[in-house]
Structures are given as structure tokens and as C-alpha cells.
Amino acid sequence: MIHxxxxxxxNPYKSLEKTTLVHHVTGDPLxxxxxxxxxxxxRDLSKLESARKELQAIPAAEMLAKVxxxxxLFATAELPLGDGIQSFEDYLRNLSGSTGAPIVFCRRNxxxxxxVLEHIDEILAGLTRGMDLRVLDQGHxxxxxxxxxxxxxxxxxxxxxxxxxxxVHSLWVPSIALKMPLVLKxxxxxxxxxxxxxxxxxxxxxxGGALNMYPTDHSGAGEILRGTGRSxxxxxxxxxxxxKNDHRVELHGPGYSKVILGEDAAxxxxxxxxxxxxxxxxxxxxxxxxxSGVWTPRHGREIAEAMAEKMARVKPRxxxxxxxxxxxxxxxxxxxxxxxxxxxxxxxPGAEDLVLKHRGTPRLYKEGRCAWLQxxxxxxDSHQHPLANKEFLFPYASVVEADQDEILELxxxxxxxxxxxxxVGFIEKLLSCRNIDRLNVGPLRTNILMWDQPHxxxxxxxxxxxxxxxxxxxxxHAGV
Amino acid sequence: xxxxxxxDKVDYFSPARFFDPTVALAKKVDQAKAELDKHIVDIVxxxxxxxxxxxxxxxxxxxxxxxxxxxxxxxxxxxxxxAFEDDWLRxxxxxRWVPKGFQGRPTYVFETGGTTGLPxxxxxxxxxxxxxxxxxxxxxxxYFPRGANWVMLGPSGPRRLRLAIEHLAQHRGGIxxxxxxxxxxxxxxxxxxxxxxxxxxxxxxxxxxxxxxxGGHNIQCMFTTPKLLSALDEAIRNGKLEEKYRSLGKKVPAxxxxxxxxxxxxxxxxxxxxxxxxxxxxxxxxMLDNGEVYMTPTYGNTLMGLACSKPIGPEDGFKISxxxxxxxxxxxxxxxxxxxxxxxxxxTGRVLLTTLTREFFVPRFAERDEGEREAPFEKYPWDxxxxxxxxxxxxxxxxxxxx
Numbered sequence: 001m002i003h004x005x006x007x008x009x010x011n012p013y014k015s016l017e018k019t020t021l022v023h024h025v026t027g028d029p030l031x032x033x034x035x036x037x038x039x040x041x042x043r044d045l046s047k048l049e050s051a052r053k054e055l056q057a058i059p060a061a062e063m064l065a066k067v068x069x070x071x072x073l074f075a076t077a078e079l080p081l082g083d084g085i086q087s088f089e090d091y092l093r094n095l096s097g098s099t100g101a102p103i104v105f106c107r108r109n110x111x112x113x114x115x116v117l118e119h120i121d122e123i124l125a126g127l128t129r130g131m132d133l134r135v136l137d138q139g140h141x142x143x144x145x146x147x148x149x150x151x152x153x154x155x156x157x158x159x160x161x162x163x164x165x166x167x168v169h170s171l172w173v174p175s176i177a178l179k180m181p182l183v184l185k186x187x188x189x190x191x192x193x194x195x196x197x198x199x200x201x202x203x204x205x206x207x208g209g210a211l212n213m214y215p216t217d218h219s220g221a222g223e224i225l226r227g228t229g230r231s232x233x234x235x236x237x238x239x240x241x242x243x244k245n246d247h248r249v250e251l252h253g254p255g256y257s258k259v260i261l262g263e264d265a266a267x268x269x270x271x272x273x274x275x276x277x278x279x280x281x282x283x284x285x286x287x288x289x290x291x292s293g294v295w296t297p298r299h300g301r302e303i304a305e306a307m308a309e310k311m312a313r314v315k316p317r318x319x320x321x322x323x324x325x326x327x328x329x330x331x332x333x334x335x336x337x338x339x340x341x342x343x344x345x346x347x348x349p350g351a352e353d354l355v356l357k358h359r360g361t362p363r364l365y366k367e368g369r370c371a372w373l374q375x376x377x378x379x380x381d382s383h384q385h386p387l388a389n390k391e392f393l394f395p396y397a398s399v400v401e402a403d404q405d406e407i408l409e410l411x412x413x414x415x416x417x418x419x420x421x422x423x424v425g426f427i428e429k430l431l432s433c434r435n436i437d438r439l440n441v442g443p444l445r446t447n448i449l450m451w452d453q454p455h456x457x458x459x460x461x462x463x464x465x466x467x468x469x470x471x472x473x474x475x476x477h478a479g480v
Numbered sequence: 481x482x483x484x485x486x487x488d489k490v491d492y493f494s495p496a497r498f499f500d501p502t503v504a505l506a507k508k509v510d511q512a513k514a515e516l517d518k519h520i521v522d523i524v525x526x527x528x529x530x531x532x533x534x535x536x537x538x539x540x541x542x543x544x545x546x547x548x549x550x551x552x553x554x555x556x557x558x559x560x561x562x563a564f565e566d567d568w569l570r571x572x573x574x575x576r577w578v579p580k581g582f583q584g585r586p587t588y589v590f591e592t593g594g595t596t597g598l599p600x601x602x603x604x605x606x607x608x609x610x611x612x613x614x615x616x617x618x619x620x621x622x623y624f625p626r627g628a629n630w631v632m633l634g635p636s637g638p639r640r641l642r643l644a645i646e647h648l649a650q651h652r653g654g655i656x657x658x659x660x661x662x663x664x665x666x667x668x669x670x671x672x673x674x675x676x677x678x679x680x681x682x683x684x685x686x687x688x689x690x691x692x693x694x695g696g697h698n699i700q701c702m703f704t705t706p707k708l709l710s711a712l713d714e715a716i717r718n719g720k721l722e723e724k725y726r727s728l729g730k731k732v733p734a735x736x737x738x739x740x741x742x743x744x745x746x747x748x749x750x751x752x753x754x755x756x757x758x759x760x761x762x763x764x765x766x767m768l769d770n771g772e773v774y775m776t777p778t779y780g781n782t783l784m785g786l787a788c789s790k791p792i793g794p795e796d797g798f799k800i801s802x803x804x805x806x807x808x809x810x811x812x813x814x815x816x817x818x819x820x821x822x823x824x825x826x827x828t829g830r831v832l833l834t835t836l837t838r839e840f841f842v843p844r845f846a847e848r849d850e851g852e853r854e855a856p857f858e859k860y861p862w863d864x865x866x867x868x869x870x871x872x873x874x875x876x877x878x879x880x881x882x883x
Contacts, residue, residue: 016758016798039710040762046718222675242673 002031002094003082004191006215007198008044009051010208012082019215021189023097024330025319027369030097031082033191033215038223041183041214045227048181049155051209055179058207060133064120067177070197070204071117075110079199086196093320095192099163100370102317102324105283109167112449113197116170119451120177126452127174127460136179140469149469154229154248156181156212157463160221161194162234163187164327164393165286168252169197171456172232176201180463181210183228185221189330225249230462250457254391255288255415257446261296261303262421263404269299272420272443273306276397279418279446280307281314281375284327285395288456289416289438289447292391294399295407304354304379304399311375311395312358316365326394332371338392339364339373345390350381351398383410408433415456416446491610491838493808495617495788498861508861512806516862517554519807519836524552527841532581536568537841539576555810558834559820564845569600577603579838590640590782599638602782607808607839608644611785613651614805615778618788618859623747623774628700630656631692633685633708635663640782641751645703648749657697659688682708686715687724693743694724701747706759709750713740713767741769748775751786755779756869757798764798778802779868783842784809784833787864790857802868803860810834813853813865816873819844822863825855831865847871 005012015034023030055063078085086094092110096103116123124133131148135141140149157175161184162168175182186194191213198211214220225231225243233240234252243249259276261269279291296303317324329335342363346353353376356363365372373394380388380400388398389412402410408429411417418440419430427441437456440448454460493515498508527534528541528548541548546560574589582605590608591599630649636642642658649656669678689712693699704712715721721737737743748768755777764771771793779802780786787802787809804811813829815821823829831849835842850871854864 016761017756035758037710037756037759037762039707039714039759040766042710042714043717043766046714226675226679242675246676 001029002084004031004033004195004215005082006034006036007195007211007213008040009047010198010202010211019188021098021191022330024100024328024370025097025368030094031191036214036216036220038216038220041216041220041223042227044212045156045183045223047209048183048212048228051181051207052152052155052179054207055176055181055210056136058179060136063177063179064124064133066204066206067120067201068118070176070200070206071114071120073203074117074197074200075114077200077203079196079203081195081199091192091196095190096319098189098192098330100319100328100330101164101284101286102319102321102327104322104324105327108283109165109169110193112167112170113173113193115451116173117197117200120174122451123174124177124460126450127178127454127458140471147469148466150464150466152180153463153465154180156183156228156230157459158183158185158224158228158231160185160224160231160233160235160239161187161190163189165234165288167283167287168234169193171252171459173197174459175463176206176210178460178463182212183224183231184213185216185224186213188215191215232457250462252288252456255290256293256389256391256411256413257289257291257416258293258295258411258414258418259291259446260407260411260417260419260421261294262419262423262426263297264423265420266297266299269296269303270306273303273310275418275443275445276303277307277310280397281311281325281395282445282447284325285375286327286393287447288391290395291416291418291446292397293389293411294397295402295411296399297404297407298401300399300401301379304377307397307399308354308358308377311377312355314375314395316367316372316374326372326374328370328372329393330370332366332369334393335364335366335371335373338394342376342378342387342392342396345386346378348386351378351385351387353378408435411435413437416440418444418446491606491808493614493805495614495805495859499859501858505856505858505861508858509856512856512861513555516807516810520555520558521553523836523838523841524548526581526838527579532579534579534841535576558843561843563819564842566600566845569602570598572601574601574603577601577840582839588640588643589638591638592782600782602640602840604640605839607785607837608640609647609651610837611780611805611808612644612648614808615786615788616648616651619652619747619749619776620774624652624701624749625746627653628747629654629697630701630703631689631699632656632658633661633689633702633704633712634659635661637662637664641703644786645749648703649701654701655697657692657695657699659685659692661685682711683715686711686720690715690721690724693721694728694730696730698744700744701749702745703749703751705751706755706763709748709763709767713763716740716743739769740767741773746773748773749778750775751778751780755800757800757867760792760800761794761798764793779865781847783840783845784811784835787811788860790859790864799866800868801854801857801864801866803854803857803862803864804833806860806862808835808837810836810862811865812863813851816850816871819846823853825853828852828867830871831868 005014017035018032020032021030078087092103092106095106132143135148157180159172184194194213232250237253240251240253259279314325316326355375355377363374375395378387378398380398383400388400414436416438417436420443526532527537585605588604590602593599632645634641646656722732725732777789777800778786787804790801812832813823814832816830831847833845833847848871849868851865851868854866856862
């Protein structure tokens, strides 16, 4: 069986404690994953300042070249995996096997990681707004006549990663290019991508001291969040709430992303149905950038019916089917619980799942040891209905009617809002709306990628802080 | 030098009685079984007789359909008592647990739990002294030198551990320094998810320990738990002991103070259910200079006393097997749904504990732990348990290893 070790300063570490990953369809063991303790992590973290200095010594241009090479290797090379090696295709099959995400999704998400690595200069330009990256080499420089000086806020970037959304890996991979060592805790079912990215970095010549991956438990995750000066934390609100006042931890919780129709667009809703359905369903509907709400001043029922009619055609397919549109739940109990929760909330008057009648079958579908949740479109008669602003791990959206004047007050925190309008006054309000993190104006999907801008926080400003800097002319004494 | 024993010799069972390598294991197993059966009869007679009995048990006996004085002839008869319920230990009066035969003796009360609701209470007179003196015989003098001073980095307050370690140090001719550590407060912080304060409290405990180590007291031995051992190691590695020296105006010795070994510790007596083989390996390889600092894990609690482990090390995959101090306590590994059935050797079951001292009789108490049944071995010729961890059916509701 494959053994996935922890990675400590670039070196594999085989633990006496291991968890077993099984294939979500067959239940056959796929791999054993070495588990480490929080105390080991704490011990290793004390060594990371020297690893950061090693990265610091690599000129930015050389660093970018190495990261680009890592991107190529990630997507093409046979890279070490435990005691053996792994091809890219084997990686995709293993990733799909343990997570339940169809191979086609895994390939698409791996493509995002590859893109970020291979276009790291574009990504960093987006994060730094085009700053000359030599500032990372020397700490300061004059650009366009202005002094720029930044210092690192930490010796490492920690990341507590999820199992259910491989696309998130594109968020932490730029860390190495920013000369910051990585301390990763992979999701229980998804060690594959972090492990492979770190192997690609190593093969591309990144110093091993900066490459750390610790499969660990809850307390080990806490140790990473405590011990790294800056970190990313992915999870639901139960996981992220304890850290909401900790500026060192950047939280990536539920997105509650939405498509919003303006007064001027609502009557033309049929033109946007495909865009709405794509925003809800793309990539299995699990990403925080997938829309989980559609808000409109009118035509709520017609919009919901049209969405339901289209989304009823989304069916479970096998993990290796290239046309798969839904992820399976590797743990069917979770699907059971989510579906039960929705049914429980539907018992509150004023909401109706319109897909059920179009599909003619329940939301929950089980086959063998797997379960899928088929799409739901819930028409709510009020923004106060408990299902009006929910997000789940499958294609789910509520449809809510609200006056345009009130919508921005009612939507709550929204990671991505695609607002279809040309109303200048409404657009002005949108631009000053504090509830929206990422704003798309016009008929744009919520899940479009814009690599030239920061996405979900800015890794650069998380890892570096600007300061005022002045230096008197150096006195060069003869003979010195 | 040894402290004077104040208790009756009849309660003391030297572990060395089974250390003779020339006696075959099978013979030792038979001897231990006979010793246990005889001891059980003595203990049951003590707790259930009108002259010396324990009020709680005398009251319970009124509901029994058997006569403990006549029908209990050995270990196999303990099932007659059913399973001990830990709720019996919550609330008072504590005097109902004091055997008539010991009335008037100085009595301690030790508690477990108690973060919310009533803690479990156990009254003690000399058991902790007896248990720890018996255990002391198993400590190698090379690593726990006679006369060496100790630091007790563990829970304080109404717990037996602090007094027990202090007695152990005194028994071996040394003095034990202690820290203030209230685990109930830590449990509250964790339940509130206030991890920042919990970590600050941990640092506060470590800082107290660094002060002891920097105080020039020739500390060579230590009791601690896995989490606190890690925290101490982390602090020392990060230069906190050296900082403490400097803050006290003391010169840092040549070679520095960046490891537990460099701090002068040579023997660690440690306990806690978080003692996994992997943690033990990490401690051995990465905190204790590949075993140059000796560490011996134990498994114990206020009810039982403490169980010693077989020596640990890489040759055995850092496996930790515990053996109760028979006949004063017995560990069984049983089917979780039927405590009358022991699991097979190497199989997993719930830990069932029986305490058999004249101070305290606890028959067949289901611990909140599970593990694998271990076969008797040369020094401890009775069943043991390895891989001890929180019982899986209760684990999600239990906050463990907070100190």
C-alpha cells in the first residue's frame, strides 16, 4: 500500500501512527498517512526562520523560474510519493478515489494549481499591484519615484486545508515565491495535492527546509495556528469562529456567494438562467465561490422554476465519467445529515424545494457505499427564512425576492456577488457595500477566475507589512 | 535513606518478589494468582465485617443476594458485586468510605473531574505512599539517584499526584518542588474555545518550572505529562531557560541550556493517556537525546494508584504496556458490552479496574479508557494493557490530556 509520510524540512517522516485512506467506491485501502503530534510541529516551527533566510537568499527572478518549473513538474513529472513515485494521472485517480470528487473535477482543480505556479509572475503582480519583486530581495527599492519597503510578518505560512475543495490549493502555493516557508496540514482525505506540490517544489530546487506537511489532528492544527506567525484556516464557522479576532489567521469559511438581479435586469431573467445555473453548479457546487443564493426584486418563482428544471438534469455519475457533474460523499453519513437538515428547515413554512418535482426523486441518492446530493433550488418567501442564506456541499441555491433598495442591507456577508445591472446609482451603492468581498457587475459568473487580482484575501499583505524607510547616504571611507 | 513507613507492612507488596529470573513465568503466574485470590478474601472480609467494614459497603451488602464474607473466595467471585458506578463517589458524606477499622486516622480526600458538577472523591490515608514506594522499587537508581531533587510539573490542588510525587521524592531521599496548576480552569478554557488563554496558562506553568530549574536546586528528576513535557522541551529549546537565568542575573553555563538534558534532568517519571507510542518515540528521539534522559511512562489515577510499564524503547516499537500493582489493583481488558468476558490477548477492549486495598475497595470499575490485552511477563506475571487511549464510545465527549 502507498504510504504518505509527513514532510519535515523537506524530508519524509514515517510515523508510528497512521490513518488509512480508502476508495470511496470500493472501500479498498488506497494509502496510509503518517500522523504527527502537535509537539513535533511546535518543535519544527522553531527552525523555520533559518528556512526563511534560505529562501530570502534566492533572487526573486531565480525564485520565479523555480516556481514555474515546479508548476510544470506538478502537472507532468513522476514525483516521489512515499517509497515510490507517482504520475500526474495516478495523482488524479488517487485524489478522486479518496475524496469522491470526480476525476474531471480533480483535473480541473489541478489545472488551477498548475496555472498559478506556471504564471506566478502574473499572480504576484496581482497580489502586489505590480510591484518590482526585487523588493523581496533587498527589503526596499524605489519604484516610480516612490520608496517601497516591506518586512516579513512571520517566519512561515501555516495552512489548515480542507478535503472537499482542491481548488483552494491555488491560494497558498504563491507563498514560496514570496519567500515564505510552508507549514501545511492537509485535509484528512486530501494529502495528495499538498504532498505533490511540495515534491514539485523540491524537484525544482526549492530548499527543503521551507517544505513542511504535517498530517495531524485537531490539536496539531491548533499548534500550527498558534506557532506560525501567519496562517490560512479553511473550514465552517464552527472551525473558524474561535479565530475571528486573531489577525494572524486569515479565515476561509463559507462564501454565501450570490447572483443579484437589479431592477433593470429582473424582467430579462431568462437571459441569465444559464449563468445562474453555472454559478450554482460548476465544479459540483462545493466551492465558496459557487452561488448559494439568487436575489431578485421580482419573478422569483419563475427564476426558481427555470433553475429547477435545468438543475434536475444534473445526475450522479461515476467518479471516472468525464461528464460527471457531482461529487460523491466519501462519507455517506454526511450526505444523510445535510439532506436531513434541509428537510428539517423546509418544515418551516414559506420555503419549497422546486427541483424535487422536476427530478421526481429525492435529493439524497445512494449507491453502494457512496452517496450524492442532487441539486436543490429552494424558493423562500422571505429573506428571514432559515434556508434563505445557507450554503451546503452540493449545488444548492435559495431564491429570494427583495426590493433593490433593501437587498444590500439584507444579503449579509457575501464572498462573491455577481450583480446584473447597468443602473449607475445601484452600482455606486455596490461599490461602497461592505458586505461584498468580490464584486462582479454585469452578467458574470460568481466563479470566474481573475488571476490578476487578489482572491479571498491578499497573501502578500498577509505575509509582508509596509513601513516607512529612509537611509542616509553611505559614507565610504578610503581603505575600508 | 528512606522515609519511615507509617503503615502496616501487610499492605505492601514488593515488586521485587517476582524479579527472580530463575523462576519460570508459568510458576510466577500461578503464584500471583494464588496471592490475588487470598488478598481478595482478606480485603472483602475487611470491608464487609461489622468490626472493620466500610459504611458504604455494609449498606450495599444489605441488598446483596450473596454473603461477601462467605461467598467471595477469589478473583472469579468479584462479578457478584456487579459493576462499580463512579457516581457513587460523587458527593458525601465522604466518611461513608472510611472503614471502621481506620476511623480516627488522619485522612485525605482526593478528587478527579469537578470542572462542572460534583467531582468524584476518594478518601486516602496511606495508599498513595504505599503505591509510590512500591513503584519506587522499579525506578533505576542510575536515572533517579537517591537524594536527587525533583520538580513536579503536573496538577496541583485536590489531587493525589502532587502529594504522591512529593512522597516519592522524599522516600528516595530528595525534595520535590511543585508548580501551581489547576486543570479544572484549563478544561473550562478549552470548553469555551479560549485557546489563547489556555496557552497562556500553559506558558505560566512552564515559566514556574523554569524558575525552579534556574533556582540552583540540583533538580535531576521530574514528573510530568506528555503535553507539559512537550511544552517544557519547546520552551527550553527556544532559549526560555537561558532567558530565565539571565533575568535572575545568573550566568548561562558554557554549552548552553537548550535541552532537557542540558537543564540537568536525567530521569522523567511521566503519566497520562496521551502516552502513545509515537509520542514516546518523539520524546525519546527528539526531546530526550535518544534516550539519554530516561523516561518511564505510567498509567494511573486516583482510584487505582499507578501501573508501571515495561521498559520502552525502539527495540519494541515504543510500545507501552502497563501492569497494575497486583494484588492491590487489577486491570482487565474486557468486552465493552459484557464486562464478564475478557478479550483475547492482543485484542481491544475496555479497561476494567479493580482496587483492592484496606482503605478502598472498588470492584470492577469501567475506566474511560480502552486498550489491548497484554500477556503476563517476567516482572509482572499477570495481565496488562497496552495502547491505552480514551474509550472510543466516550472519546468525543471527553476533554483529555489538558495538562
